[in-house]
Amino acid sequence: MSADILELNQATIRFGGLTAVSELSLRIGSNELIGLIGPNGAGKTTAFNLITGVYQPTDGEIKFAGKPTAGTKPHDLTKVGIARTFQNIRLFGSLSVFDNVRVATQLHRSQGILDALWRGKGFRSAEKEVERQVLELLDIFDLGKLRDEEAKSLPYGDQRRLEIVRALATKPKLLLLDEPAAGMNPTEKEELMHLIKFIRDKFNIAIMLVEHDMKVVMGICQRIYVLEYGIKIAEGTPDDIQSNPKVIAAYLGTE
Amino acid sequence: MKSADGAKRWLLVGIALAVVASYFTPQFNRYYLGIAIDCGINIILAVSLNLINGHTGQFSLGHAGFMAVGGYTAAKFSLVFEAMVPDSLKPLLFVAALTLGGLIAALAGLGVGVPSLRLKGDYLAIVTLGFGEIIRVVVQNMESVGAASGLKNIPKWTTLGWTFALAAITIYAVASLVNSTYGRGFIAVSDDEVAASSMGINPVRYKVTAFVTGAFFAGIAGGLYAHHKQFLSPTGFDFLKSIDIVVMVILGGMGRTAGVVIAAIILTLLPEFLRQFADYRMIIYSLLIIGLMMARPQGLFTLSFKKKGAASV
């Protein structure tokens, strides 16, 4: 396995008296597909928010590509290669499908306000290049024909997919997916599993998945971390996790 | 995207029309000419505020403050240098005065924008309102710009041509900004700040840019206003003026450039039509605001058409 892209060492965050995530250590290889599971309120999304810089850890350390991320703003972390989707889809509702993805490409461009005003030759060719890239990406995920639709008017499944495409447009090294299968039917879930594996292989990136659906997690993840009340209670391969008594107790409760 | 390449051509057409209009100006009735210039100035104000309030989703109640900064700066500059410059160079001096006014207003925009962007919604509204008031109080106490009695005898340099050329530039600038990949970030920030920042967009920088750009054009509008009315007084830039501009933006439909331009024109003409009801004018105006909010808060000119990849200008 190649060098780790993400490393959490004893990362902890407290909100007032509540310790939402406690001394969480985990690591992800640069082309790994990892699952993060746990009952409701276990701190999975909070862990995502720590990794993406939305929250700063109270204690402990987070390293991305070998560098500590402390104090880095979310938008700067996106620039070094962390992208995410949200549990409750957060698209740019009033923008078109095309523009949702287009906006996500601008972080790697040097064109700023003056270029946009002057509209010189360099600017126009750069804009054409962006358009080409965005359409290519949309076509890969079968969203090309919807390019002019307003994002908020899309059906639910397409919105989920668009959010993933938008995240990929930032050219991430690590993609965090927050409950991508929520609200999907079994067929859609099946397609999603293929899609996630496809993304990992096609774009050669690491993916971390928060998911409630065990079939999805067990079906595609190489390794799984289990959280309960903010504490890591298990880690290992899907087989290890399925037979781990602590995990079973966390999900089903003990006598 | 398609309109992007043509945008500059439209700009040139607009400026050419303005110049032609300017040529025929002497034949115009002075009253109508004055109103036409008022329309142009209000278009600049409304379109520039639209970048802040409409596209970027911030809520500024201090646009008149930026206008005041630009107006006073430009007017003072002209008054100081007017006598030193030969007539043939006066247009250059005018351009310099307007530009300076815009730049100082942009600086003020930076000053307000940077600190207040940690605030949201109502809080931001009230801080920008406060900024407008502070500007007014400061001007009221500055002897060098006439303090409370106002700044008089500003040269009458604003023409229909200048006003509409600058209005065309403002519309072009805001529209082409928003229609670029870079500029879609303004709307992204307005739609969902958290998602925008997770897409590598720095929301603070975008908001400050919107404030600074908006303030720049408001400053230019202030300069045009100063050289049109030839007189500035602090009371002309009070809270009510800011509200006027906000209402134009809302009436036009937040974020719709064409609608905002039409709204600016309508709201400039409306008081003229209501002249015979002078006593009831402002009462009608306030009822209009309330009625608009109740019946069509999304603006008068927002038909439910879809916003395409290249938004209509």
Place this chain on the structure above:
Amino acid sequence: MEWFLQQLINGLALGSIYALIALGYTMVYGVLRFINFAHSDVLMLGAFSAYYVAPAIEKVLPLPSVLGALVIILISTLICAGIGMLIEFLAYRPLRNRPKLTVLITAIGVSLFIEFTCQHKSVFGADTKPFPQLLPATDFHVLGLIISSNDLLVVFITAILLTALWFIVQRTKMGTAMRAVSFNQQAAALMGVNINKIISFTFGLGSALAAIAGILYALKAPGIEPLMGVQPGLRAFVAAVLGGIGNLPGAALGGLLLGLLETFAGGISGLSNYRDGIAFAILILILLFKPAGLLGKATIEKV
């Protein structure tokens, strides 16, 4: 030292009035989460109610007198409570679930409507009117300080009203319901709280306080006119934000602080001309360092 004490007394009197007005802003913000711009006009209407009620009362009770003043204040307060509730019913209730921006602009519209209507010559007219002497006024000379009975009265009345308000909010069923609505409107509704009644009550209560503040302000001011509420209204709003909007003790504290700061700054020769700008300068500074205000709680945005 004398200068300091004198400013302290003047500042407390001014601050008390700000505090009374600020409470109205903060209460409405608490239940509806928007700035009721028309609040400052209710203050003005309070003063005008007293102005028009006073001659009628004078026929029955002697003026200036404590009893006469009390009756006039009571009647004006009731009128304004009614007006406040009416504004809510006509203008804000239809917009209950609309975006905040819509409501804010409507509130500005309502405020402008009241101001312009009252300025019309067939209503109050735009001129400044002398406010009647409701109370026998004397100046006490203590330790070289001049303390007017009006200033003492203002501080005294404010203290009583604050205590009463605290009692209403903390100890009565209505107050509990108010707090519930401000905490979570939907949940409160599900628990059987009549939301409309509570919001109406809140507007009534806030407007009543504004009316009293308006009369107290008028007693200190040279006269009354339809725009008299604008400046104290803005200051009081700043006070509410300063204390942490939605927070009742915060509004009282913010009002007092602002009154004191303004009076002290006004007493310093170089600054006195900038008095009108000081409130906002303070506001901006406070919000930079404590965006939630002095007593407000910072909220963490859930992602």
